Amino acid sequence: DAGVTQSPTHLIKTRGQQVTLRCSPKSGHDTVSWYQQALGQGPQFIFQYYEEEERQRGNFPDRFSGHQFPNYSSELNVNALLLGDSALYLCASSFRLGQGATGELFFGEGSRLTVL
């Protein structure tokens, strides 16, 4: 049973560019959340997708957008990259809370983005 998979694992971009990160959830999970983790910090919530819609959003600008596909996989897009966007981007999947689940998140290994 494959866990949460993310791609790419590492990438380098320059300021002003755009990036797309991809995530496939753990088998059977229907909810995907994205987090940004700066070095030495805890993960910061970006947004959550369920049934192909953004359900919750953290304090991130509109440059951060996402999408969920019918097979539950998800993408995170960041436009007009800034140096401060350099971080580890974590995707986490779960069952929808209330479906007999605790809502425990299962994390992928992350995509490490460096903006130069």
Next chain:
Amino acid sequence: GQNIDQPTEMTATEGAIVQINCTYQTSGFNGLFWYQQHAGEAPTFLSYNVLDGLEEKGRFSSFLSRSKGYSYLLLKELQMKDSASYLCAVRDKAAGNKLTFGGGTRVLVKP
């Protein structure tokens, strides 16, 4: 918003016990999670508390007091492989049940 506070760093000796405290403020508490994260790796789930009391899982235990907005993670019989960051995360109904993480506590286990 939510405030989740945990110490930045702790050091302990192999075989000893370490207790990592977490305090939080929420308006609609709906569960507290502890995750372990080794350097360069993904966080992995350790424990979940939604009712007051102690949950024990082998060498790891987690305690919750909802009235005090307080939890701790207890690591017993420390091993070198326990050197990692430990993340406290709180789910808040008022925030759409998203999981909000603290800054993490880096635990260094010395021989």
